Amino acid sequence: MSAPLGDTPDDMAAFADEVHAFLDRAAPRLVDEEGVEWGVGQDRITYFGDETPDEAARHVAAARRWQRTRYEAGFGWITGPSEFGGRGLTAIHDLVYDGIEAQYDVPDTGVLSLIGLGMIGPTILAHGTESAKADYLPAMFSGDIIACQLFSEPSAGSDLANVSTRAVRDGDEWVVNGQKVWTSGAQHSQVGLALCRTNPQEPKHKGITALLVDMDSPGVDVRPLRQMSGGSEFNEVFLTDVRVPDSRRLGEVDGGWRVALTTLMNERASVGTEGAGPAARAISFPFLTALLRANGGLDDSSNRRRLAELMANQLAASYLNRQALDHLIAGGQPGPEASVSKLMYSQNIIQATHFASEVIGPRLLADTGVWGTFSWNELLLSTPALRILGGTEDIMKNILAERVLALPKEPSADSTTPFRELRTSGTGS
Incomplete structure (x- = not known):
């Protein structure tokens, strides 16, 4: 990876040159068109699509390959700490990169970045144990791991603190039972951040603990939900006697609401x-x-x-x-x-x-x-x-x-x- 840069005008110009050099090697530039030529090209307009599982899997694979390419070039986690594979630069460097990358024809990495890298990565960095940070952050930002958010439940959607999924301590592990719903990308994910009720005697905001659940653990069952647009980007996730090491806990026991925020x-x-x-x-x-x-x-x-x-x-x-x-x-x-x-x-x-x-x-x-x-x-x-x-x-x-x-x-x-x-x-x- 390249050496860290400062944020002076000369430094920013050098960073922009570095980004252009990388992208010129890695991807074709988009055609710069003035205005809109109506009736030309693909007219599909979507937010949630109707991809088949095979089509979705191909898009996810392309996103992961591109994230790996960015990561190896020093652009996979521009603002992250160097000890976990980040570049240690500022948010303005991130903005400069995004603005330049938008000029190139690259795979859409939303399945990785919006939830996993944009929400769960910063949460692990803020609240995770050192072992959790080392195990998950480099793997997430290099595209090896996709993360999902196991928050919403059938009876606790908008009232997020009303979670009923239970986690019971058993030595150095937690045993988790419950159901989550509307989980975007769970079918592609290797880890999920789950909010669990660990102390039902406490007020609901104070009896929650946040755990990182490996999605291939025994007892994890992901079931896609069909949207009216035709696709299945959301899922139900059933957790039955799922064992989670305490080292995968984020924050304090019963302090999961702070993690959730x-x-x-x-x-x-x-x-x-x-x-x-x-x-x-x-x-x-x-x-x-x-x-x-x-x-x-x-x-x-x-x-x-x-x-x-x-x-x-x-x-x-x-x-x-x-x-x-x-x-x-x-x-x-x-x-x-x-x-x-x-x-x-x-x-x-x-x-x-x-x-x-x-x-x-x-x-x-x-x-x-x-x-x-x-x-x-x-x-x-x-x-x-x-x-x-x-x-x-x-x-x-x-x-x-x-x-x-x-x-x-x-x-x-x-x-x-x-x-x-x-x-x-x-x-x-």
Whole structure:
């Protein structure tokens, strides 16, 4: 790996040259096209796809190969500590790399990076034992291991602290029993970060412990869930007498909620700053303008006003993400403000997709063979999930109200505080 760099202008220029040199050797450049040539190329527009298991496996294999290539060149974990295979550079170096890599035709590594590298990797670094860090972090960031998030349960989705999966101590091991659901990528993962109830006598936030579960352990059963878009990117995971060494515990016993918050804050930041992910091109100004022109709607002042509103919202989201990045560059950690990015991220895609659906009309539902019409169907079927993934919209709004605006807490079913007191307390604590 190359020697660490500083963050002076000359250092950043040298780093950018290094990135370009690596990518020029490793991948072809994308064609730089001005605007959108309507009707040319692939028109598929999706967020959650309808890949077959074989197709998904091929994409995962390509993602892992590309992550290994980046890692061996010193770009697999740019901000990570060197003792675990990282480069030890800053968040701005990470941003520079991402901006340059976007100019090249490389495999999509979202199955590795969004959850595993973006959320669970930082959590292991913050709370893991030295052996867990050494065993998992280099393997994750080199593409050898994919990680998933075993948080949600059938009866504890939005109320995450209400987990019922049990972990009972047995010597130097924990025996885990329970069920998780909506686990993205579990069918491809080698390790999962699980929240388990370890002390039912404590208040629910205080009786949770976080464990790293090897997904090939006896008793782990992954069952894919079919989405209405046709694919199976989410799963149920059943845990039956699964044994987990205590060395794979993150944080303190019964202190798993603090671990979970680390993951969740990185989740909001990862999801909210993803741009628009696979839908970025479709909801861009050039593409939506071309859509209006192709469907005879560009002269409609109402359409032009709505398009301007969409673009203003996307620009506001980009400025917010830039502000969040500046906070990280200054040494800060993702905070509750990341909930704003997550909200805007999902709302921008949903609003743009609904706008396109109205422009296209019935051809969204019946495939007439016209380019750029029925192809929106798959993205539209994905939008309900955007209101849920990374934290539901209602939960995000509560977080912002209570932790950012310091408004009174919303009364909960298990609250012992009288409703009148909650309404008049005037604090968010």
